[in-house]
Amino acid sequence: MPLLRSGLLPLFALLCLASLLIGARQVAWLDILSLSDDAWLTLTASRLPRLAALVLTGVGLAVCGVVLQQILRNKFVEPATTGGLDAAKLGILVALTAAPGAGTTVRMLFALAFSLGASLLFIAIIRRVRARSTVLVPVIGLMYGGVLGAIAEFYAYQHNILQSMQGWLLGDFSRIVQGNYEILWLVLPVVALTYAYAHRFTMLGMGEGLATSLGLNYRATVLLGLLLVAVTVSATVITAGAIPFVGLVIPNLVALRHGDHLGRTLPVVALGGASLLLFCDILGRLVAYPYEVPIGLTAGGVGGLLFLGLIVWRRR
Amino acid sequence: MTRKLLWAGVGAGLAALALTYVLLFSGLDFNYVIPKRLVRLGAMLIGGICIAWSAIAFQTLTNNRILTPAVMGYEAVYLLAQSLLVLVLGTQSLVLLGAGGNFALSVALMLVYSWLLHRWLFQDGHSNVYSLLLVGLVLTLVMGTFTQFVQFRTSPGEFSMLLGFTQASFNRAQPAQLLYAGAIVALVCAVGHRTLPTLDVLALGRESAISLGVDYRRAVRLQLVLISTLVAVSTSLLGPTAFMGIFVANTAYALARSMRHHVTLPLGCAIAVAIFIAAQLAVEHVFNYRTTVGILVNLVCGAYFLALVVRHRGAP
Numbered sequence: 001m002p003l004l005r006s007g008l009l010p011l012f013a014l015l016c017l018a019s020l021l022i023g024a025r026q027v028a029w030l031d032i033l034s035l036s037d038d039a040w041l042t043l044t045a046s047r048l049p050r051l052a053a054l055v056l057t058g059v060g061l062a063v064c065g066v067v068l069q070q071i072l073r074n075k076f077v078e079p080a081t082t083g084g085l086d087a088a089k090l091g092i093l094v095a096l097t098a099a100p101g102a103g104t105t106v107r108m109l110f111a112l113a114f115s116l117g118a119s120l121l122f123i124a125i126i127r128r129v130r131a132r133s134t135v136l137v138p139v140i141g142l143m144y145g146g147v148l149g150a151i152a153e154f155y156a157y158q159h160n161i162l163q164s165m166q167g168w169l170l171g172d173f174s175r176i177v178q179g180n181y182e183i184l185w186l187v188l189p190v191v192a193l194t195y196a197y198a199h200r201f202t203m204l205g206m207g208e209g210l211a212t213s214l215g216l217n218y219r220a221t222v223l224l225g226l227l228l229v230a231v232t233v234s235a236t237v238i239t240a241g242a243i244p245f246v247g248l249v250i251p252n253l254v255a256l257r258h259g260d261h262l263g264r265t266l267p268v269v270a271l272g273g274a275s276l277l278l279f280c281d282i283l284g285r286l287v288a289y290p291y292e293v294p295i296g297l298t299a300g301g302v303g304g305l306l307f308l309g310l311i312v313w314r315r316r
Numbered sequence: 317m318t319r320k321l322l323w324a325g326v327g328a329g330l331a332a333l334a335l336t337y338v339l340l341f342s343g344l345d346f347n348y349v350i351p352k353r354l355v356r357l358g359a360m361l362i363g364g365i366c367i368a369w370s371a372i373a374f375q376t377l378t379n380n381r382i383l384t385p386a387v388m389g390y391e392a393v394y395l396l397a398q399s400l401l402v403l404v405l406g407t408q409s410l411v412l413l414g415a416g417g418n419f420a421l422s423v424a425l426m427l428v429y430s431w432l433l434h435r436w437l438f439q440d441g442h443s444n445v446y447s448l449l450l451v452g453l454v455l456t457l458v459m460g461t462f463t464q465f466v467q468f469r470t471s472p473g474e475f476s477m478l479l480g481f482t483q484a485s486f487n488r489a490q491p492a493q494l495l496y497a498g499a500i501v502a503l504v505c506a507v508g509h510r511t512l513p514t515l516d517v518l519a520l521g522r523e524s525a526i527s528l529g530v531d532y533r534r535a536v537r538l539q540l541v542l543i544s545t546l547v548a549v550s551t552s553l554l555g556p557t558a559f560m561g562i563f564v565a566n567t568a569y570a571l572a573r574s575m576r577h578h579v580t581l582p583l584g585c586a587i588a589v590a591i592f593i594a595a596q597l598a599v600e601h602v603f604n605y606r607t608t609v610g611i612l613v614n615l616v617c618g619a620y621f622l623a624l625v626v627r628h629r630g631a632p
Contacts, residue, residue, distance in 0.1 A: 076450070129626055135446040136625075142453045143622045146558075150615040158606050170464075244457070288469060297465045304458035311451055 008271045015278040019054065020047050022285050045178045053173060053181040054281055055274040057240055060187035060232040062273025063194050065247025066262065067225045070205040072126060075255070076138040076311075078247030079115075079233045083141055085244065086148035087118030088230075088237040089169050093152055097159050104183060104238060111234035118148065119226045135311070171243035171296030173281055186235045190228045191270060198262040201225060205260065243296055245303025246273055252310050276303070326586050333593045340601065356486045356596065358494045359553055362501050363486075364588035366550035369508065370543045371561030372568065372577070372584050376519045377539055380445045381569070382625060384561035388452040390547045391556040392459035393429045394422055399466035416496075419548060426544040434540065486554065486596065486609065497549050508542050515539065515577045555610065559617040564588045566624060 020043070065078035072082070079085045091114030095107040122144055126137055156165045194201065200221050203211045212218050236243065250272040258265045277295070280302055284293040334357055342349045371384040385391070401418070514535050517525045526532050550557065568584035569575065595609045 125626060133446055135450045139446050139449050139453065140622065140625055142450075143618065143625065147615070147618045147622055150611065150618050153611050154607055154615055157608065157611055293465060297461045300461035301458060301465065304454055304461065307454050308451065308458065311447065311454070 008268060008275060012271050012275050012278075015275055015282065016051060016055070018282055019051050019278050022282060023047060046176075049178045049181055050173055050176045051278075053176045053184055053240060054277050056184045056187045057236045057243065058246060058274035058277030059191055059270040060184075060236055060273075061243060061246040061277075062250040062269045063191050063247075063266065064229045064232045065273075066251045066266065066269055067194060067201055067229055068247070069251055070201045070262070071222055071225050072123070072137060073205055073207065074134060074137045075252055076134060076248065077141060078245070079229065080145065080242070080244035081138040081141040081248065082122050083118045083144040083148050084115045084122075084229065084233050085237065085242050086145040086152065088112075088115040088234050089165075089242060090114050090148055090152040090155070091234070092169075092238065093156055093161070093165065096161070097155075108183060108234050108238050111237055112230050115233050116226060116230040118144075119230060123222075123226075134314070169237070169241050170294050171241040171299060172292075172294035173240055174292045174294070176239065181239050183235050184239050187232055190232050193224075194228055195263075195266055197221070197224065198266055202260070202262045241294070241296055243277070243299045245307050246276055246299060249303050249306040249310065250276055253306075323582075326583065330586055330590055333590055337593050337597055340597070355491055355494060357593070358491075358498070359486045360592040360596065361589055362494065362497050363550045363554040363557075364590075364592050365501055365505070365585045366546040366553075367557055367561050368564045368568070368584035368588040369505070369581055370546040370550070371565045372581055373508075373515060373539055374543055374561075375565055376515055376577070377536060377543075378445075378448075379519070379521060381566060382445065382562060382621070383448060383452070384559075384565065385543055385547045386556065386558050386561050387449065387456070388433065389455040389459060390426055390429065390544070391551045391558075392456045392463070393426055394548060394551040395463050395556065396459045396466075397422055397425045399463045399470075403466045403470055419496075419552065422552065423545050423548045426548055427541060430540045430544055434536075486592075493553070497553050500545065500549055504542050504545050507538075511535070511538065511542075512577045512581070516575075519575060519577075557610075558614055559621045560588070560591070560613050562624070563617040563620050564591070566620075 023042075023046070061079070068077050068079070068082060068084075069075055079088075088111040091111035092107050094114070095102060095110035098110075099106055122141065125140065125144070129136070129140065152165070200216055203214055203216050204218070204221055204225065206214075208218050211221075251269050254265050254269050254272055258268060277299065280298040281295050283302070284295050284298040287293050287298075338350060338353045338357060342353065344350075367386075371386075374385050374388075375381055375383060398418075401421075514530055517528050517530050518532075518535060518539070520528070522532055525535070564584050564587050565580075567587050568580045571587075572579045572583050574580065591613070592609065595612045598612060599605060599607060599609055
């Protein structure tokens with residue numbers, strides 16, 4: 001089992017523990033044993049929800065990245081480099097202005113619809129661009145995301161919410177407490193479905209012709225994959241904000257070591273994503289202790305540097 | 317003869333546009349409105365020249381049509397340097413170094429950056445353009461997150477000062493600063509004008525340039541110095557402009573129907589200035605300040621850039 005060989009499990013456990021122990025509020029941990037209200041409250045209302053949200057987001061984003069990479073047959077794509085993330089932001093923005101009083105579900109649906117639509121459009125663009133240079137696809141994706149972001153900015157400025165938009169769309173877990181992250185549990189069925197269909201997604205990576213002749217319903221599988229990705233992206237953007245590059249670097253690093261057999265590597269990818277996110281979150285909590293640096297920044301920095309390393313490594 | 321006519325036409329068009337901008341709905345208020353607009357016009361003029369010149373010269377050096385200094389992370393370096401300066405020295409940095417010292421430091425940093433970029437990425441001569449582009453885009457993103465991170469660490473007063481740096485605008489420029497920038501740009505243009513024939517030869521590629529008797533390394537070094545200076549001026553004056561340079565350069569090539577720099581460079585400058593004036597007119601009179609020039613330019617030029625890459629994917 002790659003999962004056991006990778007040595008990720010102890011690391012993951014250690015990170016989880018660290019995540020529970022670190023925080024602005026000093027908790028006397030011995031009190032937990034004596035069931036003190038204060039320590040329990042901190043643990044159950046803030047620390048545990050935060051841990052759950054981090055793990056779910058990390059798992060979801062990493063799995064998303066793998067699915068997108070299989071669909072587009074490109075190692076350098078993930079929600080941030082295919083416009084999916086920016087489309088979700090745009091969706092939330094539209095929901096906020098069109099239906100100000102609406103709840104999380106409505107916003108989530110808007111984000112979902114926009115993200116899915118943007119992914120479909122992106123795939124149409126990539127199909128027209130036949131030359132499948134490995135780096136061209138993420139280049140187009142990043143610019144596509146840039147244009148979507150510019151539209152969002154244009155729209156936000158018109159409605160005078162530009163400033164707040166920049167703040168709350170940056171990935172940040174410090175607001176997560178019991179009661180406002182539960183939508184993230186949607187990631188679990190998504191991951192389960194991805195695992196169940198892992199073989200089909202592996203086949204997608206072989207290309208349309210081969211996949212079809214192996215008996216795969218190509219279009220339906222692509223659509224299912226995109227839907228799963230859109231659900232995860234919109235759920236994470238709604239609760240935590242945008243976190244770039246996690247879905248890109250983790251699958252690449254895992255593939256370097258364990259290959260591309262999704263049925264076997266998917267657990268490693270999931271755990272790797274959660275570990276990276278936990279690491280970035282702890283980093284963000286410690287760098288400016290007792291204040292916090294949003295995880296969007298730490299993940300953007302760490303993930304971006306890893307991404308650059310991958311590009312340079314591939315060029316050799 | 318036709319060429320002279322063309323230039324006369326371009327000059328007249330630009331002058332008419334500038335006049336329209338200065339006088340339209342001004343009520344001929346020579347005390348407040350018109351001087352204000354003249355300062356902005358000056359900023360547009362200088363900024364436009366900087367952007368067009370640096371973009372076209374950079375494209376000649378790298379021998380392609382989709383890379384510009386802005387995309388390759390020059391502006392990000394500038395912003396990062398400014399943020400670090402404020403973080404380390406506080407607001408006194410501006411007093412301590414003075415506008416001139418600050419500017420010299422920024423140019424020096426950008427020179428180091430361009431030297432590194434050149435050494436690392438262009439050493440094999442025929443690097444894949446899209447690889448470079450991807451590196452540039454990711455590097456810009458990573459530096460952006462670091463800049464944001466630095467801004468989080470600064471105090472609110474310093475933060476508000478930095479925030480102004482990160483958005484393109486004409487309202488920032490002070491008359492004194494304009495004078496400064498104008499003198500520097502005039503100097504750069506005077507030096508650059510004498511190297512135009514060399515630039516034409518450099519466009520033929522390294523081997524041809526060397527065999528035609530150009531001291532390649534020296535010539536490239538000089539051009540990099542000029543480009544770094546121009547980018548520093550435009551970024552300090554207007555803020556980041558992202559994809560604008562690509563749009564300007566490619567429009568200039570298309571309209572000039574010639575690749576000689578003494579045609580493309582002035583035409584590019586004229587186009588850049590015209591775009592700025594048109595965008596500012598649109599912001600003031602069509603959108604009624606409900607959007608900004610930066611957002612408009614990003615939207616239009618980003619979409620154009622995307623289309624350009626999609627169309628040119630075979631032969632960059």
